[in-house]
Amino acid sequence: MSIDTILIHPGYCMPISHYACMAQANTVIFEALDNYQKQSYRTRTKIATASGMLQLTIPIKHNRTSKKHQLTFEVQLENKFHWQRDHWRSLKVAYQTSPFFEYYEDSFEPLYTTVYDKLIDFNLACHETIMECLQLEKDSIYTEEYFRNPKPPMTNLRHLITSKKEPDYKLPEYHQLFHDKHGYLPNLSILDLLFNEGPNALSYLENVDLSTMIAQNH
Template identity: 30%
Template structure:
């Protein structure tokens, strides 16, 4: 069984999913420390004129707390901003009307915990991709040489081309003449629907 330790990102990038393409189990670690300037609370979508980063506001100054203690700042009404952005970006996408209803209630439920919010969204993404991968919450003391540890590898500070997980495979997008790679999984799901999994398999770099 191939087991991979990963970070729990917000609506992860295509690189993130390409990196776990052949995993039978992924392990998430709720006691890992929250990292600023990471994908834990941000994702990227394609609007008509630009790529937009959606960021979830976090309470407090965010000292080095474990992920399960990170609380979302719901006083900023960010959910409406994110939902409006997603609708503007993908409202006319071929599979938007089929897949958006899975995501909308999670946003509207006033999530307090970043960990719980990201976990629910990941569960939906894996369901829509029809991936049977097992998702477990791990303990760092249980890490072994047989577990591939990808944590801290995928970060916005470095381009995906510097890592060995993802090679862009173009698919039809709503906006722009040039293909925009490595957006949120939402872009692929809304544009390609049931074919999203096949695109990801083709996008995974072969060792």
């Protein structure tokens, strides 16, 4: 399935569902002018570990002095916590024995040793690294206005950023490192697919049925 243009939120090492949509779209538009919402994939990603699913969450600075909502592109990271160090350690422990972690390790480690001030800058850096590892080239731009009701040829997929009560997107299963312990864990971070499937990850994404993801918009 090929779609022309998708409107989607940037997130932290986004779920497989996001990258399946991006792999099958001609153009990707990232929403930057929405109001920041808590408890979403903007600041969290889910990985598989020996103990089960683990959620990694980025701490942000909350705007306590203003009654106005923060826009996505304004959100700042709370770097007084060693969250990058902790996240990288978690990723290494979880995936160091996966088939392709060592192959991609040098690409991802700089993301966790470089200091970023804004959430959107860190998320974009993660996205660019992931796209490079997938060898997936797409035109990606950011919104310059807020589209309340996007019109064709733009497909609104902003709902995918919600991490609570996530629908079953009917994603095909692939080999996961701890499947024998916890069963198959669906729609984890794209990193899980990449570290387990390596170069086969792009073919997987290009063959996902997007109908359930698009249907959630209606």
